[in-house]
Amino acid sequence: MINKSIDTSASISDIIAERWSGVSFDPERNVSDEDLQSVLEAARWAPSCFGDQPWRYIVSNKATHAQGWQLIFDSLVEKNQAWCQHVPVLIAACHDTQFTMNDNPNKYGAYDTGAASVSLCLQARALGLMTHQMAGFSAELIREKFSIPPRFEPIAIIALGYQIAEDEIPEQFKERELAPRKRNALNDNFFLGAWKE
Numbered sequence: 001m002i003n004k005s006i007d008t009s010a011s012i013s014d015i016i017a018e019r020w021s022g023v024s025f026d027p028e029r030n031v032s033d034e035d036l037q038s039v040l041e042a043a044r045w046a047p048s049c050f051g052d053q054p055w056r057y058i059v060s061n062k063a064t065h066a067q068g069w070q071l072i073f074d075s076l077v078e079k080n081q082a083w084c085q086h087v088p089v090l091i092a093a094c095h096d097t098q099f100t101m102n103d104n105p106n107k108y109g110a111y112d113t114g115a116a117s118v119s120l121c122l123q124a125r126a127l128g129l130m131t132h133q134m135a136g137f138s139a140e141l142i143r144e145k146f147s148i149p150p151r152f153e154p155i156a157i158i159a160l161g162y163q164i165a166e167d168e169i170p171e172q173f174k175e176r177e178l179a180p181r182k183r184n185a186l187n188d189n190f191f192l193g194a195w196k197e
Contacts, residue, residue, distance in 0.1 A: 001128060001130060001162075001163045002022070002163060002166055002177065002178075003018060004018075004020055004180065004181050006181050006183075009185075009186050015122055015125055015126055016122065018125055019121060019122060019125040019131075020130075020181055021130075021131065021132040021133065022130050022132060022163050022177055023083040023132060023173050023176060023177065024083070024086075024163055024164050024168075024169045024170065024173050024177050025083070025084075025086045025087045025088070025130065025159065025161040025162065025163065025164065026086070026161060026162040026163065026164040027085075027086035027088075029088070029161065029162040030061070030062075030063050030088050031061065031088050031089050031129065031160060031161060031162075035124075035127050035129065036059070036061065036089065036160075038123060038127060039120045039123045039124045039127070039129070039160065040057070040059065040120065041123075042119045042120055042122065042123030043055065043057070043116040043117065043119050043120040043123075044116075045119065046112070046115045046116035046118075046119040047112070047115055048108070048112035048115070048116075049106065049108040049111075049112060050099065050101065052096070052099055052100055052101065052106065052109075052112070053100075053112070053116075054095045054096035054097075054099075054100075054106055054108075054109035054112050054113060055093065055094070055095055055096075055112065055113040055116040055117075056093075056094045056095070056096065056152055057091050057092065057093055057094070058072070058091065058092040058094070058142075058146055059089065059091050060072055060089065060090050060091070060092075061088060061089050062087075062088050062089065062090075063088065068146075069089075069090055071142075071145040071146065072090040072091075072092050072137075072142070072157060073085070073090060074141065074145075075092075075137045075138045075139075075141040075142050075145070075157070076134065076136060076137045076157065077136035077137065077138075079136060080134050080136045080137070080157075082172075083173060084159055086161075087159040087160070087161050088160070088161040088162075089159070089160040089161060090157060090158070090159060090160075091120075091157065091158040091159075091160060092142050092146070092154055092156075092157055093113055093116075093117055093133075093154070093155055093156040093157070093158060094113070094142075094148060094152045094153060094154045094155065095109035095110050095112070095113035095152065095153055095155055096109050096151060096152055097109055097151050097152065097153055098151050109153070110153070110155055113155060117133060117156065117158060120158065121133070121158070124160060128162070129160060129161065129162060130160075130161060130162065130163045131158055131159060131160050132158070132159040133156050133157070133158050133159075134156060134157045134158070134159065135155075135156060137154075137156075137157045139153070139154040139155070142154040166178075
């Protein structure tokens with residue numbers, strides 16, 4: 001897997017520093033059931049408001065759940081389909097908009113599901129896998145094709161697999177894959193004691 005160096009203003013864990021969202025997946029390499037269960041287990045142990053665990057994931061391995069994989073793939077925008085055709089596992093992330101304990105609105109469901117998804121992505125990186133989270137998909141199509149109840153909201157698709165070798169990256173993706181990683185300066189997004197301070 002390509003390791004992209006990043007310029008941090010403080011020391012961070014290697015697993016966080018090495019995680020990035022590539023698009024060049026190896027079409028010949030499947031994700032084992034053991035590794036798939038491991039990344040899902042990592043998501044299961046994410047924090048959530050009241051421990052409600054509002055996340056729901058539809059997991060489709062192309063090798064074993066081809067029909068579900070195709071339904072998720074068909075929901076993607078054309079730009080994402082161009083590279084996702086080689087992804088072995090597609091995961092639709094949904095969140096419960098109500099608390100399980102009392103059916104009251106849960107305004108933290110999306111936040112908590114994001115936390116679970118990051119846990120999934122970090123565990124994937126620890127296993128040598130690559131992930132890419134996407135907003136470019138039709139939530140309506142996912143809802144319809146998988147008969148998702150109204151209280152659950154599809155919010156992202158996660159691609160999971162292995163990156164191909166650097167010398168095998170298709171020409172159309174090389175610039176994107178090999179570009180340096182960038183982030184805003186720390187003080188652009190983080191304030192001490194007051195807004196914009």
